[in-house]
Amino acid sequence: MRLIAGIDVGNATTEVALADVSTTSAPRFLASASVPTTGIKGTVRNIPGIVDALRRATQSVEVQLSDISLALLNEATPVIGDIAMETITETLVTESTMIGHNPVSPGGIGLGVGRTMHIRDLVSATRADQVIVVIPREYDFEIVAQMLRRALEAGVPIQGGIVQGDDGVLIANRLGQPLPFVDEVAHIERVPLNMMAAVEVAPEGQTVRQLSNPYGIASLFGLSPQETTLVIPIAKALIGLRSAVVIRTPAGEVRTRRIPAGALTLIGERRTETVGLDLGAEAVMDVIAQVAPLRDVSGEPGTNVGGMIGRIRQTMGDLTEKPVEEIKIRDVLAVDCQVPQRVAGGVAQEFSLENAVGLAAMVNTDRLLMERVAQALMDEIHVPTELGGVEANMAILGALTTPGADAPLAVLDLGAGSSDAALLRRGEAVRTTHLAGAGNMVTLLINSELGLGDFEAAEEIKRYPLAKVESLFHIRNEDNTVRFYKEPLDPRLYGRVATIQGDRLVPIPGNHTMERIRQVRQEAKQKVFMRNALRALSAVAPAGNLRLIDFVVIVGGSGLDFELPQMLTRHLANYGVVVGSANVRGTEGPVNAVATGLVIHYFERKKAGLV
Amino acid sequence: MSVEPVYQREAVAESPAIHVVLAPGVDPRLFRWVEVGAEEEGVPCRLAQASAQGLAAAAYEAAQASRLGVGVGVGADRVLLHEAHMPVGQPVWAWPSNGAPAEVCRRAGCNAGRFVKRMPLRLEEAAVATAGQAPAAGTEIQDVWAPEAIIQAIARVLERRGLA
Numbered sequence: 001m002r003l004i005a006g007i008d009v010g011n012a013t014t015e016v017a018l019a020d021v022s023t024t025s026a027p028r029f030l031a032s033a034s035v036p037t038t039g040i041k042g043t044v045r046n047i048p049g050i051v052d053a054l055r056r057a058t059q060s061v062e063v064q065l066s067d068i069s070l071a072l073l074n075e076a077t078p079v080i081g082d083i084a085m086e087t088i089t090e091t092l093v094t095e096s097t098m099i100g101h102n103p104v105s106p107g108g109i110g111l112g113v114g115r116t117m118h119i120r121d122l123v124s125a126t127r128a129d130q131v132i133v134v135i136p137r138e139y140d141f142e143i144v145a146q147m148l149r150r151a152l153e154a155g156v157p158i159q160g161g162i163v164q165g166d167d168g169v170l171i172a173n174r175l176g177q178p179l180p181f182v183d184e185v186a187h188i189e190r191v192p193l194n195m196m197a198a199v200e201v202a203p204e205g206q207t208v209r210q211l212s213n214p215y216g217i218a219s220l221f222g223l224s225p226q227e228t229t230l231v232i233p234i235a236k237a238l239i240g241l242r243s244a245v246v247i248r249t250p251a252g253e254v255r256t257r258r259i260p261a262g263a264l265t266l267i268g269e270r271r272t273e274t275v276g277l278d279l280g281a282e283a284v285m286d287v288i289a290q291v292a293p294l295r296d297v298s299g300e301p302g303t304n305v306g307g308m309i310g311r312i313r314q315t316m317g318d319l320t321e322k323p324v325e326e327i328k329i330r331d332v333l334a335v336d337c338q339v340p341q342r343v344a345g346g347v348a349q350e351f352s353l354e355n356a357v358g359l360a361a362m363v364n365t366d367r368l369l370m371e372r373v374a375q376a377l378m379d380e381i382h383v384p385t386e387l388g389g390v391e392a393n394m395a396i397l398g399a400l401t402t403p404g405a406d407a408p409l410a411v412l413d414l415g416a417g418s419s420d421a422a423l424l425r426r427g428e429a430v431r432t433t434h435l436a437g438a439g440n441m442v443t444l445l446i447n448s449e450l451g452l453g454d455f456e457a458a459e460e461i462k463r464y465p466l467a468k469v470e471s472l473f474h475i476r477n478e479d480n481t482v483r484f485y486k487e488p489l490d491p492r493l494y495g496r497v498a499t500i501q502g503d504r505l506v507p508i509p510g511n512h513t514m515e516r517i518r519q520v521r522q523e524a525k526q527k528v529f530m531r532n533a534l535r536a537l538s539a540v541a542p543a544g545n546l547r548l549i550d551f552v553v554i555v556g557g558s559g560l561d562f563e564l565p566q567m568l569t570r571h572l573a574n575y576g577v578v579v580g581s582a583n584v585r586g587t588e589g590p591v592n593a594v595a596t597g598l599v600i601h602y603f604e605r606k607k608a609g610l611v
Numbered sequence: 612m613s614v615e616p617v618y619q620r621e622a623v624a625e626s627p628a629i630h631v632v633l634a635p636g637v638d639p640r641l642f643r644w645v646e647v648g649a650e651e652e653g654v655p656c657r658l659a660q661a662s663a664q665g666l667a668a669a670a671y672e673a674a675q676a677s678r679l680g681v682g683v684g685v686g687a688d689r690v691l692l693h694e695a696h697m698p699v700g701q702p703v704w705a706w707p708s709n710g711a712p713a714e715v716c717r718r719a720g721c722n723a724g725r726f727v728k729r730m731p732l733r734l735e736e737a738a739v740a741t742a743g744q745a746p747a748a749g750t751e752i753q754d755v756w757a758p759e760a761i762i763q764a765i766a767r768v769l770e771r772r773g774l775a
Contacts, residue, residue, distance in 0.1 A: 104730075105651055141647075169651045204653075470729060472703065473696055488696075491703045495731040 003030075003063065004070045006388065006598030007050055009373070011041050011417035012439070012557055016053040017595035018061070018068075019603075027603045029585055032592050033057040040319055041417070042369040044376045051380060065381055072388030072598040073374045082315050083360045083437070083444050084308035085339075088261040088278060091237060091352040092344045099162070099185055099245035099347050106243035107168025107181035111200045111210050112159030113220050116193050116247065122147055125156045132197045132245075133161040136188050141167040145174030152177070160199035162245055164188040168201075182243045187347040196221060197247040204242075211246050212238040221248050237343070237352050261357065262303025264332070267296045277305045277357055281334040285531075288332060297329040297361065305359070312361045320369070333360040333437030335527045340451040351451070358444055360437030360528075362418055388598040392422035392432035397600045398593030399553045400424075402582045409551040410537060411582075411593075412568075414529050414558035416440050421536035423549065433539035435532050439558065445524035450512055457509055461521055464499035464506075465562055468514045475505065478518050525564060533568055537577070546572075552579045559590025629723045630659040630673035634666050634686040641685050644713045648720025654679070654727045656720060666691055671699045679727045683719050685712075690719040694726065704734060 002022040008015045014037045019027040033056040039045025051065075058065050114130030119139055125131055131151075135144055144167070152158055152175065160180040163171065168183030180201035185191070198220045200208045210216035214235040218228040231246075238244045261277035264284060268291030275287045288294065299309035309329070317324040339356040342349060370387055378385040388394070392411070399411045408425040416439040422432045439462070447458035467475040472488040477500075489505065497514045498505040508517065534546065542548045552572065558564055559581040569579040582590045605611045631645045642658050649656040659676055661669035661684075670684025670693035680695035684702070690712075691702040704722065706715045722732045 105653065166651060169653060170647060173650060471696070472694065488698075488701065491732060492734060494703075494726065495729050 003068045004072060004599060004602060005054060005057065005068050006072050006074075006394075006595035006602075007053070007377075008074045008391070008394075008592075008594035008598070009037060009041055009046050009050065010556070010594075011037065011415050013037055013591070014046065014049040014053045015592050015595045016050075016057045017592055017599050018057040019599045021599070021603050021606060027599050029596070029599070031057040031060045032588055032595070033060070034591060042373065043319070044373060046373055047376050047380055050373075050377055054381065066383065068381075068383045070602070071377060071381070071383050071385040072602055073370060073377065073385060074391045074394060074594050074598060075370055075387045075389060082312040083358065083441050084311055085337075085356055085358040085444060085448055086259075086261070086304040086308055087339055087341060087354045087356040088259050088304065089354045090259055090341070090344065091233065091354065099182060099191070099247075099350070103166070103168065103182070103184035103243065105166070105169050106183055106201045107163070107170070107172030108160070108175075108179045109172075109201050109203055110160075110178055110180050111198065112180050113196070113198045114157070114159040116162070116191060116195050116197045118193055119144060119147060121193075122151050122156070125151060127155040127157065129156060131156060131158045132199055133158060134188060134191050134193065135161055135163045135165075135167075135171070137164040141165070141170040142174070144171050148175055160201075162188065162191055162197075162199065180243070182245050185245075185347060186349055190347045192247060192249055195247050195249050197245060199243075199245050201243045207240050207242055208238055208244045211235065211244045212241070217246055220246075237350070260303055262300035262305040264305055264309075265298045265300075266291045266294060266332075267298070269293050269295055277334075281336040281357060284332070284334040288334075294330055294332070295328065297332055308359055309361070312359075312363075316363045320363075327363050329361045330364050331362045331434070331436040333435065333441065333528065333532065334358070335360075335437075335441070335445060337445055337449050337527075339448045356448060358441065358448070360441045362434065362436035389601045390432075391594055392420060393430050394594045394597030394601060395420075395555050396422050396424045396430060397597035398584050398595070399555050399582045399597075401585045401596060401600070402553060403586050405551070405553055405582070409553055410540060410549050412533055412536065412552050412554050412579075413556040413593075414438050414533065414554070414564070415556050419529070419532035419536050421533075421540045423540040425542075431540040433536050435536050435539070437528050437532055441528045442524045445527065446520055449520045449524070450510060450517065452509060454509060460499045460501065460506060461508065461517060462524070463561070464501050466497055466508075466514050466518055467500050467505065468497050469493045469495060469505065469507075475500075476514075478514055522563070522567075525561075525567060529558070529564055530567065530571055533572070537572075546575045546577065549575075549577055552577055553582045554579065555582045555584070555590050555593040557591065625678055626655070627678040628655040628657040629679055629681045629683060629720070629727065630657055630677040631683045631685065631720075632659055632661040632669045632673045634669065634684070637685050637687060638712070641712055641716045644716035645683050645685065645690075645720035645723070648717035648722075649724040650720075652721055652724025652728060654724035656723075667693070667700055667702055670702055671695075671697070681723050681726050683716075683723050685716060685719075690715050692719055692723055692726065704732065 001020045004021050006017040013034050016033045018031040019029045021027045033053045035049050035053045038049035114132045116134050117131045119133050119135050162185055163181050163183035164185055166184050168181040172181050180199045200211045202208050212235050214228055214232050217231045263274050263276045265274045271291055273287045273291050275284050299306035313324050313327045316327045335358045337356050338353045340351045341354045343352050374385045395411050410423045413420040419435045419438045422430050424430050443458045443462050446461050447455055452458050466478045470476050474482055474484045476482050493505055493507055496507040498507045538544050538546050565581045572579045584593045584596050629649055631642055646656040659673050661672040663669045663672045666684045666686040670682045670691040673682030674693040674695045682693045684691040688708050690706045692704045693702045708715050725732055
């Protein structure tokens with residue numbers, strides 16, 4: 001028996017295929033293993049992961065690590081990617097002119113207009129004062145209700161209120177007449193007193209109408225046409241909310257500021273173009289297609305994009321231990337998205353959806369990196385180690401072990417850091433491409449668009465289907481099917497949207513609906529995976545024509561995604577392309593293609609007498 | 612003579628509400644705080660009687676009797692949220708009173724209301740929003756013209772601190 005191990009270090013997982021190559025017709029595969037990659041791909045910190053994977057594979061067939069006579073390492077995709085995101089608009093509130101938020105339970109109903117007045121000053125109010133009462137938390141709801149009732153009985157025309165605590169309903173219920181109360185206003189001390197204000201609370205299941213309409217606000221405050229144009233951002237920010245307050249202060253305003261996003265200069269082999277990021281991701285991607293192949297990219301200094309490109313260069317320089325000037329960006333993927341941001345100067349922790357752009361960039365590395373890893377591995381396990389073949393070619397060899405697969409075929413590997421494709425046609429050299437943006441970019445988009453601030457939670461949303469916990473005994477899946485449980489679920493899950501991770505339900509932070517999370521997840525996959533699948537396949541297709549590719553096999557972790565293969569199959573069917581997930585060696589599914597390919601490649605070289 | 616139709620009487624008696632039971636010896640005013648918590652969520656609440664022994668069994672009985680299937684049991688040292696489908700001995704949640712029974716009752720009422728509405732429960736929060744800073748209520752209220760309000764406020768503060 002002569003044992004060899006094919007080792008594939010990926011961005012996310014390290015995979016091993018263990019085989020006996022003393023056979024004559026084909027290698028005899030004995031075991032496979034997959035562990036999370038330790039450290040950044042292509043660095044010596046990969047060694048613990050590799051050793052772990054090798055141990056698992058050898059232990060499962062009861063052989064020793066030292067029984068391995070040769071370890072073959074992939075000549076890794078010579079690219080590494082990085083991602084960055086910046087918002088390019090910002091909403092600013094000066095002098096507290098607007099409170100628009102969605103407390104769970106605002107009180108009362110209707111629209112009230114009057115001057116803001118602290119509740120302690122109510123005693124001095126007269127019948128002539130239209131009043132909006134400002135109620136800090138230290139006032140108990142029953143006392144507040146009593147004070148308001150007295151004032152109303154005395155003829156003070158109270159129009160509504162702004163409440164700091166979660167008491168809106170309790171106060172409104174005790175007045176005997178319906179008045180609107182917006183509650184849970186955290187920074188009530190910032191509400192200016194003795195200013196004209198409008199309070200609106202919509203009925204359950206509806207949203208504010210008057211205050212989300214610029215002319216509605218103009219009618220309430222008697223604004224001139226010039227002043228009306230200034231309240232458009234206010235009205236826009238209040239759309240879709242159940243309760244809102246607008247306060248008219250002499251100098252106050254709400255502004256949407258466009259942050260100068262800057263321009264990207266795309267240096268191609270034949271031409272160079274500059275494109276402003278504020279034209280949107282589509283425009284950037286069009287220009288990239290025009291100047292392809294890219295040699296390098298630079299961002300306008302002193303702007304957002306300049307900062308993003310600078311950070312990416314710095315990270316890449318640190319990883320590859322090269323001077324920053326020598327880092328060349330070979331591909332960029334730009335994606336538009338909307339990011340919830342806290343409104344600067346808001347009084348109730350309002351959020352506003354701002355435009356943002358995400359960038360994924362990819363730089364070339366050199367072969368030296370993996371050679372260093374091979375040397376370090378040899379020192380660690382005392383087994384001869386060598387680089388066994390270019391990753392893309394190995395992936396094709398592995399993919400060809402899928403039952404029913406044969407050349408010509410294209411292999412698509414949508415990984416964590418980059419999107420790779422390779423095309424094999426009989427009698428031709430394998431064509432390969434590596435593009436920026438893959439799974440990590442999808443996670444970044446999910447994290448940003450849902451405002452999670454938690455990369456792990458976003459990763460789980462990407463990976464697992466959703467369910468809503470509808471009772472302590474049943475959940476509703478995202479396809480509307482229902483599953484019942486014999487034992488009650490954890491009450492902390494009740495009413496929450498969760499990811500289904502095998503037998504476990506993991507609640508998702510925040511108040512997003514299942515539909516919204518699903519939409520964000522699928523759109524993120526569309527924006528990154530779909531676009532890159534098309535770009536990558538076009539890049540390797542004969543004459544750049546996707547329709548000339550007949551078969552595409554998905555390999556790598558993306559093939560395990562619960563919806564991506566179907567999304568790709570459906571989408572690429574439009575181009576007459578057949579897409580399916582690989583089933584390496586008929587047993588492994590879409591993973592282990594490169595590790596398997598390394599073994600096969602060695603075996604063929606051995607048969608040909610080359611080794 | 613006029614006879615009240617049976618269906619009408621039943622409709623009144625059985626209108627959907629959270630059922631609240633108080634353990635023997637518990638301050639009957641605590642029901643009000645459960646009710647306040649449920650009211651902020653917009654869900655009706657009713658004081659009910661239970662024959663079962665033990666707080667969990669009584670809360671379960673309340674949940675069974677409630678057409679919303681949700682019951683709250685207020686005991687001397689803890690407050691239980693129960694639901695009709697749960698096993699008798701396994702309430703949905705139990706809050707220790709921790710010397711602030713009014714506050715805890717309000718939180719239990721709030722969660723009972725959220726349970727009915729199928730909203731996530733508020734289990735981990737430190738306090739229900741308005742349970743307020745008592746000293747501030749004492750000072751701020753002084754410039755107000757309603758003396759009975761002050762008296763009520765003081766009574767409430769005492770109650771919260773378990774002195775009344």
